[in-house]
Amino acid sequence: MTLSRLTLAQFRSWPRLDLHLDARPVALHGPNGSGKTNVLEAVSMLSPGRGIRGVAPAEQARQGVGAGWRIRAEIGDRQVETSAPPGASRSVTLDDKAAPQTALGALLRVIWLTPAxxxxxxxxxxxxxxxxxxxxxxxxxxxxxxxxxxxxxxxxxxxxxxxxxxxxxxxxxxxxxxxxxxxxxxxxxxxxxxxxxxxxxxxxxxxxxxxxxxxxxxxxxxxxxxxxxxxxxxxxxxxxxxxxxxxxxxxxxxxxxxxxxxxxxxxxxxxxxxxxxxxxxxxxxxxxxxxPVMLLLDEVAAHLDAGRRAALYDQITALPAQSMLTGTGPELFAEFGPRARQIAVTRIEGASAAAD
Missing domain, CATH: 1.20.1050.90 (RecF/RecN/SMC, N-terminal domain)
Structure with missing residues (x-):
């Protein structure tokens, strides 16, 4: 059971994102502030708690947009949604039925590492x-x-x-x-x-x-x-x-x-x-x-030399798990070669966009 699709609406810098995933590691690269970490944070919200930043739901909505935010995901054959309308607490549904946050922990084990x-x-x-x-x-x-x-x-x-x-x-x-x-x-x-x-x-x-x-x-x-x-x-x-x-x-x-x-x-x-x-x-x-495991590694390669990066990427590709990584440039993921899917993230007029 893997995360095969991630859809964001009004989450952080993303007005919308529709991302189809497979077993390959995903390397998100782009300038600081482009919205890479926001994708990882969205995935981390598919687990119990407040995600990798540990903030309240109101802080995760796009600035100036009064529509709250929504994250949808396909995990195996399950349809998962977590959302926070304006002024409301976060809610979770599994296959369109209300569920507690704790139920997410049994679907996907999300592990993360951030610079903090x-x-x-x-x-x-x-x-x-x-x-x-x-x-x-x-x-x-x-x-x-x-x-x-x-x-x-x-x-x-x-x-x-x-x-x-x-x-x-x-x-x-x-x-x-x-x-x-x-x-x-x-x-x-x-x-x-x-x-x-x-x-x-x-x-x-x-x-x-x-x-x-x-x-x-x-x-x-x-x-x-x-x-x-x-x-x-x-x-x-x-x-x-x-x-x-x-x-x-x-x-x-x-x-x-x-x-x-x-x-x-x-x-x-x-x-x-x-x-x-x-x-x-x-x-x-x-x-x-x-x-089913999702590994989120934010800016993990920035302070590793090429040898240590190669060792890390070898370990990641050998794991029976999905993974997402972020970095400022594609050169940080060169040691992956064709084993990883690379996605460029940019910021245009205050909103994030992605392209393979």
Whole structure:
């Protein structure tokens, strides 16, 4: 089951785009600001969440056009549509029937890498958690439901903490809900790390890493709900003083070391950090060989030399997955040769256009 057609209407810089796809990698090239990344963002909206930019639907509509936006796709024999009319939240339909966003995760596993993610190893843990949860979602579509359930219960608990409610009776049900969802979240994360660790390939030209789920104030082991509920209850006095929940899966972190010296990713060079991140993205796609996968790589070739680009393109074409890449010029994709479809993207009078 693959993405065979993508149709955009009033999405970002695209008044309209009708793109037919096959198994070949697609290389979108054009000047900065031409609208290449907007195509990748549209594809990323075929998965649960807010896509590669993480913005509200209102920010994705064409400026000055009051018609909202719509994305349609054919994935296998399924007809998918996601849209956001003016002033309304995003909706999803599958075969013309309303569906939750979480249903998208079972149709197409969308994996992406953007320039903003290059700082993942040196930025705050929040960015690494988001990356880990996107990886986890690709293996476990129900991870989104567990995360939503956990966050909803935590918001209610935080409200009680902020209001300095001390009666334990108010907390027990919420902490039980957090514990049930938190145990699922932690188990899913650990399973995802095990899967991409096993799928790393040191012969690919990209480094393999040892990955760990770091506790921080979260949970790195495989806890049961009772363990988490007990921890939440025990930490309640400290949380009351802070006015928020300071322990739980929302405080966990992702650790990565690589090489014979077990070099921490945060201490590696910028080039090594980029290579390591690419290695994990490729391993993620490789580990999902039995699932429909779309790999989105935004401006990925800009800081790679020709040898590393060739190694990357060899890996991409060997994957049982579709892929889309962006770059400023066709020369960045020369190492693909005829294996990839190249599309030139231009900006004319404020709107994007594409041509093979």
């Amino acid at each position: 993610m290059d700082r993942i190893w040196t930025d705050a843990p929040e960015g690494r958690r988001r990356f880990l949860d996107r990886v986890t979602l690709s293996f476990h579509p129900d991870h989104a439901e567990a995360s939503l359930a956990y966050e909803k219960a935590m918001r209610e608990r935080n409200r009680l903490l902020k209001d300095q409610i001390t009666d334990p009776g108010w907390y027990r049900a919420l902490e039980s809900q957090m514990a049930d969802a938190g145990a699922r979240i932690t188990r899913n994360r650990l399973a995802a790390l095990a899967a991409i660790t096993a799928a790393q390939d040191e012969s690919s030209g990209f480094p393999a890493a040892r990955l760990t789920l770091l506790p921080g104030e979260g949970f790195a082991d495989d806890p049961n709900a009772g363990d988490i509920a007990g921890r939440l209850a025990a930490m309640r006095p400290r949380d009351l003083a802070a006015g928020r929940s300071l322990t739980g899966p929302h405080r966990a972190d992702l650790g990565a070391v690589w090489g014979p010296q077990d070099m921490a990713a945060a201490l590696s060079s910028t080039g090594e950090q980029k290579a390591l991140l690419l290695s994990l993205i490729l391993a993620n796609a490789r580990a999902l060989s039995d699932q």
